[in-house]
Amino acid sequence: MQCVELNSGTQIKGAAGIIETKGLHHVYRGHEGDTHALGGIDIRIEEGDFVAIIGRNGSGKSTLAKHFNAILLPTEGRVLVLGMDTRDTGLLWSIRQAVGMVFQNPDNQIVATVIDEDVAFGPENLGVPTPEIAERVDAALRQVNMLALRHHAPHLLSGGQKQRVAIAGVLAMHPKLLVLDEATAMLDPVGRAEVIETILALRSIAKMTTVLITHHMDEAVLAHRVIVMDEGRVVASGTPAEVFAQPELLESLGLDVPLAAKLAKELIRSGLSLPEGILTAAQLVDSLCQFN
Amino acid sequence: MSMLQNVTLGQYFPGTSVVHRLDPRTKLGLALAYIIVLFIARTGLSYSVLALASAGIVLLSEVPIKLVLRGLRPILMILSLTVVLHVFTSREGVELVSFWFIRIYSGGVIQGFMLAFRLVLLVLSTSILTLTTSPIALTDAIELALRPLRRFGVPAHELAMMMTIALRFIPTLLEEAEKIMKAQLARGADFESGGLLKRAKSLLPLLIPLFISAFRRADELAMAMEARCYRGGEGRTKYKVLAYSRLDLYAAMCFTAVGVVALAL
Ligand SMILES: Nc1ncnc2c1ncn2[C@@H]1O[C@H](COP(=O)(O)OP(=O)(O)OP(=O)(O)O)[C@@H](O)[C@H]1O
Ligand SMILES: [Mg+2]
Numbered sequence: 001m002q003c004v005e006l007n008s009g010t011q012i013k014g015a016a017g018i019i020e021t022k023g024l025h026h027v028y029r030g031h032e033g034d035t036h037a038l039g040g041i042d043i044r045i046e047e048g049d050f051v052a053i054i055g056r057n058g059s060g061k062s063t064l065a066k067h068f069n070a071i072l073l074p075t076e077g078r079v080l081v082l083g084m085d086t087r088d089t090g091l092l093w094s095i096r097q098a099v100g101m102v103f104q105n106p107d108n109q110i111v112a113t114v115i116d117e118d119v120a121f122g123p124e125n126l127g128v129p130t131p132e133i134a135e136r137v138d139a140a141l142r143q144v145n146m147l148a149l150r151h152h153a154p155h156l157l158s159g160g161q162k163q164r165v166a167i168a169g170v171l172a173m174h175p176k177l178l179v180l181d182e183a184t185a186m187l188d189p190v191g192r193a194e195v196i197e198t199i200l201a202l203r204s205i206a207k208m209t210t211v212l213i214t215h216h217m218d219e220a221v222l223a224h225r226v227i228v229m230d231e232g233r234v235v236a237s238g239t240p241a242e243v244f245a246q247p248e249l250l251e252s253l254g255l256d257v258p259l260a261a262k263l264a265k266e267l268i269r270s271g272l273s274l275p276e277g278i279l280t281a282a283q284l285v286d287s288l289c290q291f292n
Numbered sequence: 293m294s295m296l297q298n299v300t301l302g303q304y305f306p307g308t309s310v311v312h313r314l315d316p317r318t319k320l321g322l323a324l325a326y327i328i329v330l331f332i333a334r335t336g337l338s339y340s341v342l343a344l345a346s347a348g349i350v351l352l353s354e355v356p357i358k359l360v361l362r363g364l365r366p367i368l369m370i371l372s373l374t375v376v377l378h379v380f381t382s383r384e385g386v387e388l389v390s391f392w393f394i395r396i397y398s399g400g401v402i403q404g405f406m407l408a409f410r411l412v413l414l415v416l417s418t419s420i421l422t423l424t425t426s427p428i429a430l431t432d433a434i435e436l437a438l439r440p441l442r443r444f445g446v447p448a449h450e451l452a453m454m455m456t457i458a459l460r461f462i463p464t465l466l467e468e469a470e471k472i473m474k475a476q477l478a479r480g481a482d483f484e485s486g487g488l489l490k491r492a493k494s495l496l497p498l499l500i501p502l503f504i505s506a507f508r509r510a511d512e513l514a515m516a517m518e519a520r521c522y523r524g525g526e527g528r529t530k531y532k533v534l535a536y537s538r539l540d541l542y543a544a545m546c547f548t549a550v551g552v553v554a555l556a557l
């Protein structure tokens with residue numbers, strides 16, 4: 001049994017996006033009662049999108065993400081991955097191959113005792129022929145800039161390096177969508193910067209469709225689209241400029257405005273004539289330099 | 293790493309020597325054969341031949357002698373006990389010492405040292421195997437060796453995967469144990485003093501958080517593996533495929549020769 005490799009377009013029915021959810025509900029059944037974690041989600045992620053999902057703890061971000069590769073199935077509604085319904089068990093492995101997922105804890109997703117063996121784990125599971133596995137491992141490690149450490153043991157790496165290996169492990173499966181569920185949450189600032197840099201490089205070179213779940217607003221502003229979740233629902237969605245222009249809404253959801261945006265606002269209030277809609281440190285520095 | 297540093301596992305010493313380059317299946321098979329011959333052998337001459345062979349392999353492997361000998365440290369107690377028991381209890385051969393209630397006979401001395409020697413060779417041969425074979429290669433070899441037994445319900449792939457994951461997580465869990473231990477020590481816990489029972493009890497605050505975390509890790513790892521399309525050994529291909537070379541043939545021939553000579557003497 002082999003995972004069907006998805007050549008661009010062959011299996012995509014009509015104008016199906018990479019991900020499409022329709023009236024998606026999810027209820028966790030537990031001993032102490034049920035948790036209605038998702039209450040009707042309708043989103044679409046197109047090829048080439050870069051989407052950030054933000055929301056406070058328990059708002060349902062991870063639950064949503066786990067529907068993208070059929071780790072969880074909808075209690076109600078549907079999730080289509082490249083037009084494939086996740087409830088169709090026959091398509092399970094094609095769906096998982098198409099949607100690569102990187103999790104929060106770098107220690108708990110590396111399987112093998114050597115880096116390159118770990119990157120090979122996915123392709124091995126897919127039944128990729130041996131010579132091609134080697135090519136994929138090399139390419140994936142090069143993409144995350146970890147080729148030099150390919151023979152190292154994972155426990156000797158830094159957190160940022162481990163997460164890059166995890167990303168490589170997913171890339172080697174040739175996914176259509178990369179989902180990172182708080183992949184930077186356990187990292188120090190250096191590690192975070194490494195991982196974000198890797199994601200941006202993948203975006204610019206490989207045009208990788210990306211979903212970035214994060215608590216860091218300065219990461220969310222890098223996306224093209226931000227989806228804000230609360231209590232299992234999408235409460236706001238739009239470009240970073242649109243979303244972060246609503247500080248009251250964000251505050252009511254227990255979320256922050258990016259530091260650079262906050263600073264720009266204060267500067268404007270104190271009389272500096274900066275342009276509106278500054279979100280990133282780079283933008284702020286740019287306009288401050290012009291100001292001089 | 294301080295307290296737990298002396299727990300060594302997966303003591304692989306990377307290298308490119310002839311011994312390193314042998315196929316892990318060959319090494320596994322030959323180590324087993326060596327151990328069997330060791331237990332059949334009876335005479336001192338046989339042991340000498342086997343010891344010489346061992347020494348030769350150690351030299352060929354280019355692993356520092358110190359590292360090889362370190363493998364003997366855990367069995368020092370057993371070794372001395374073996375010798376002492378035989379020397380003082382055996383009544384074979386000629387009497388060597390007769391002092392007060394102590395009687396030592398030549399048979400006991402010879403037997404004790406022979407047995408100890410056999411144990412040393414046994415440990416050395418397995419040490420050389422693990423020192424020159426990476427854990428991955430070893431698990432691969434074990435998986436392939438067990439594969440024919442699948443017909444009888446031996447889960448070859450699953451066993452190998454379990455070993456790989458265990459090897460992967462031992463350092464992580466050791467690190468974590470160390471962290472918890474330090475946290476408990478900072479709060480005045482005492483792991484070192486007291487009787488056996490007290491010490492075992494004092495380990496509970498270490499073991500319980502460690503177990504809880506290990507289960508959480510296992511849960512997350514299982515999900516991460518499934519997300520990467522893991523579904524058992526069926527239909528899986530291999531990144532690194534084991535392959536015999538001429539070297540393996542030579543090694544097998546040399547070993548056969550040594551075995552025949554050792555058993556003939
Ligand atoms: N396995 C589970 N069993 C029962 N309830 C769960 C389970 N996983 C999550 N929940 C509940 O579902 C809700 C949504 O959780 P989810 O993990 O999706 O939130 P999240 O937005 O990812 O939060 P965080 O930012 O903390 O990661 C929460 O109320 C949570 O307690
Ligand atoms: Mg989460």
